[in-house]
Every structure is written in C-alpha cells, then in structure tokens.
Amino acid sequence: MKSDELSGRVAVVTGAARGIGLAIAQALIARSASVALWDLDAQALEQATPSVGGNALPLVVDVTDAEAVRAAVMQVVDHFGALHILVNNAGICPMTPFEQISEQEWERVLAVNLKSAFLCCQAAWPSLCRAGPHGRIINISSVAGQMGGVSVGVHYAAAKAGLVGLTKALAQRLAQYGVTVNCVAPGTTATEMTATWSQEDLGRALAKIPLGRLAQPDEIAEAVCYLASDRAAFITGATLDINGGLYLR
Numbered sequence: 001m002k003s004d005e006l007s008g009r010v011a012v013v014t015g016a017a018r019g020i021g022l023a024i025a026q027a028l029i030a031r032s033a034s035v036a037l038w039d040l041d042a043q044a045l046e047q048a049t050p051s052v053g054g055n056a057l058p059l060v061v062d063v064t065d066a067e068a069v070r071a072a073v074m075q076v077v078d079h080f081g082a083l084h085i086l087v088n089n090a091g092i093c094p095m096t097p098f099e100q101i102s103e104q105e106w107e108r109v110l111a112v113n114l115k116s117a118f119l120c121c122q123a124a125w126p127s128l129c130r131a132g133p134h135g136r137i138i139n140i141s142s143v144a145g146q147m148g149g150v151s152v153g154v155h156y157a158a159a160k161a162g163l164v165g166l167t168k169a170l171a172q173r174l175a176q177y178g179v180t181v182n183c184v185a186p187g188t189t190a191t192e193m194t195a196t197w198s199q200e201d202l203g204r205a206l207a208k209i210p211l212g213r214l215a216q217p218d219e220i221a222e223a224v225c226y227l228a229s230d231r232a233a234f235i236t237g238a239t240l241d242i243n244g245g246l247y248l249r
C-alpha cells in the first residue's frame with residue numbers, strides 16, 4: 001500500500017462515527033484521500049473526527065432522508081470540489097426474532113440498510129460519473145445477506161441481500177461512465193454492533209468461523225481501500241467476502 005495511493009480523491013463514508021465506518025474513514029485518510037464522515041449521531045461524530053486526522057469533513061446526516069442526503073452531497077462537492085468514492089456503510093442490526101418483528105421495524109431496517117444506499121447513490125452518481133475511471137461505489141453488505149445470518153433478524157438479512165442486487169444492477173448502469181460498483185460482505189466483526197450480542201449469540205457465531213475469531217474493523221477497511229484504488233479498476237459488480245471462512249459452513 002502506498003500512503004498517497006488515493007491522493008486527490010474525495011470520499012463519503014456513511015455511518016462513520018464508529019466501528020467499521022470509522023476504520024474505513026481512517027484507512028482512506030491514511031492513503032491521502034479527503035473524507036466526509038456522515039453519521040446520524042452528532043456526539044459520536046464529534047468525538048471520532050479528531051482520531052481520523054487529515055482532510056476530514058464531519059457532517060450530521062440521516063441517510064434515510066432523501067433531502068438531507070442530496071444537501072450533504074452538495075456540501076461535500078462545494079467543500080472539496082469533487083466526489084470520487086461513495087462508501088455506503090451505515091447500518092442497524094436488531095436481533096428481533098422473526099415472529100416479533102413489527103411492520104414499523106421492518107421498514108426502519110430496510111430504510112437504514114438498503115434504501116439509504118439507493119438514496120446516496122442517486123444523489124452522488126452525477127459527481128461520481130464526473131470522476132470517470134476513479135468513480136467508486138462500495139456497499140457494505142454482510143455475510144447475513146448471503147447465508148441468512150447466524151443470529152441476526154430476517155429483515156437485516158433481507159436488506160443486506162438487497163444491497164448485493166443493487167450493486168450488480170448499478171454496476172451495469174454506471175460502467176459506461178467508468179464508475180465501478182462493488183460490495184464488501186463482512187462476517188461478524190468486533191464493533192459496538194456486536195458488543196451488544198449475548199454470550200450465547202456470540203458463541204454461536206464464533207463456533208461457525210473456521211478461523212476462530214471475529215474480524216477487526218481495519219480488516220474490512222483494508223478491502224474497501226483496495227476496491228477504491230486504481231488497482232481494482234477492472235472489478236465491478238463483485239462481492240468480496242471477509243468472514244474468516246464463515247461462508248463455507
């Protein structure tokens with residue numbers, strides 16, 4: 001990895017105040033990109049931004065709100081002069097059993113995990129197309145979208161599977177502009193999202209991981225940086241699995 005690999009590139013990372021999103025923002029900045037960190041949680045965003053260093057722009061954005069997303073894209077382009085890389089990472093993962101999921105919770109989970117990516121892509125695509133062969137969309141799905149998950153809610157698994165379909169469809173639409181669209185599908189990763197899991201749920205997840213441990217957020221960030229770089233210019237419509245072999249069982 002070259003520390004200036006993404007010099008001159010501008011990225012948006014959603015859900016960047018903690019966990020995987022924060023690790024992605026840090027890794028992009030370590031490669032000299034400028035990064036807008038979007039999150040709903042203003043306090044966490046304020047605390048996290050100094051740890052990112054470099055050229056960072058924190059913005060409080062609810063990615064389920066189409067108007068807020070459009071305004072934030074304009075703010076990023078005004079501030080940095082361009083937008084090359086969009087990382088749709090914001091997500092929520094309720095563990096509610098299937099029989100107890102309300103219609104309202106279904107809609108919220110689909111909105112945060114799937115509709116948000118559509119809104120961000122739609123608002124950002126003109127700028128990404130102007131970035132031409134440097135244009136990148138990277139969607140953070142989950143192993144749950146491929147195999148249904150170990151303990152997570154069915155709404156979460158459905159939303160994450162939807163992201164894989166969105167990735168493939170958009171990869172075809174945006175290829176004519178040189179923009180690539182890919183997915184990263186993490187397995188169970190050590191963040192606040194999984195810190196709330198019961199010992200039982202965690203034990204069940206660990207037992208299914210051949211490499212015998214959780215992923216670290218920077219291991220997911222590493223893959224995102226690769227897909228964002230020129231080294232991955234010919235990869236589009238793909239899903240990169242980072243799950244310690246969980247997918248194999």
Ligand SMILES: NC(=O)c1ccc[n+]([C@@H]2O[C@H](COP(=O)([O-])OP(=O)(O)OC[C@H]3O[C@@H](n4cnc5c(N)ncnc54)[C@H](O)[C@@H]3O)[C@@H](O)[C@H]2O)c1
Nearest residue numbers: 015019020039040062063089090091142186188189191193
């Ligand atoms: N942690 C895991 O085991 C794991 C595994 C597979 C996939 N993922 C996915 O990776 C992504 C990041 O997960 P994480 O573990 O870092 O989660 P996290 O809960 O630690 O962080 C998620 C961030 O998203 C933000 N967010 C939530 N709703 C938002 C909204 N409407 N608008 C803007 N920001 C919002 C939260 O405030 C939070 O800062 C998620 O999409 C998640 O589904 C996580």
